[in-house]
Amino acid sequence: MPSVKPTQPKKVLEALSAPDTAFEGAIRGMVGYNLKRAYMVLHTAVQAAAAPFDLRVSTISCLSVIVRNPGITPSVLAERLKIERSNLVVILDDLETRDLICRKQMKTDRRRYELTVTVRGRRLHDLAAAAIREAEAERLRGLSAEEQTLLIDLLNKIETSAVE
Amino acid sequence: MPSVKPTQPKKVLEALSAPDTAFEGAIRGMVGYNLKRAYMVLHTAVQAAAAPFDLRVSTISCLSVIVRNPGITPSVLAERLKIERSNLVVILDDLETRDLICRKQMKTDRRRYELTVTVRGRRLHDLAAAAIREAEAERLRGLSAEEQTLLIDLLNKIETSAVE
């Protein structure tokens, strides 16, 4: 029968570098949960970096793809970014209203629109993209360059190997 | 001066296993975006696996942590799962209504409640957890066991090395 009250708290060694797997249990062993936690960290950082430019993550993502793929149509853009066409509309509305992109109806098929960035859009994109890259790099200081490319590789494998 | 029109289309070698980086541009080089895409794949799979048990991902996550940490309080649970206490309430309401967990007020501090799973909750948890593990494993077939543990390791590094 222990009659002496322990004067030291039980949890002494809990402040280690790795997340406390003993505490959270089964969840921590799952890839999906770790994926979510890491995603949240980076998403928050990217969000904060894009905010000063009045851009959301989805908005700068669209802008970035249009920069690299001038003339892309909304349907193709939506498919590539895995977002619904209907949700893309409001993003493009925002970008067009702010004179960052142009929607030009195609002559060959007047149902489609060619998307291109304006000079203004290009400038804002470059600034925002640089800020975001920097913010992400700061959050990834714990990983070497090799680990970062390896990580991207592993993540792509998940997406690619999925039965689509 | 190139006067000969190329009869072959420019993009011939694009159908490789990796996502088309040339197409999506800068986005694909960022860890955050790849993280999101991979997360979506796994989250969808986990969601589908939990649905037959009438469980959402957040609900089974809570249940799982309570199983491994009987007596945990809502505040601590919320902190560990990084969700708001206010949002946790509705999840716990759901679990309690379905007789999967118990909320027991503590005598030492009547503001707090000890959370424990019921026998029923334990059973459902084990079934659902197994189904989810299987669903996740199926989506991770493209990765070896070593790659999976390495991936978790890298993801944890992102979370841990972040300035908190």
Added chain:
DNA sequence: TATTGTTATACTCTATAACTATA
């Protein structure tokens, strides 16, 4: 005064159905 659990609310992101104009 501070903390725990709670309520109500708002905001973002995502998903679905239906419409229009073109093909």
Added chain:
DNA sequence: TATAGTTATAGAGTATAACAATA
């Protein structure tokens, strides 16, 4: 009939403020 863009709307997930009970 089918497709591209659009509209409206509903559902999740998340975030914030304020409250009652308790410390």
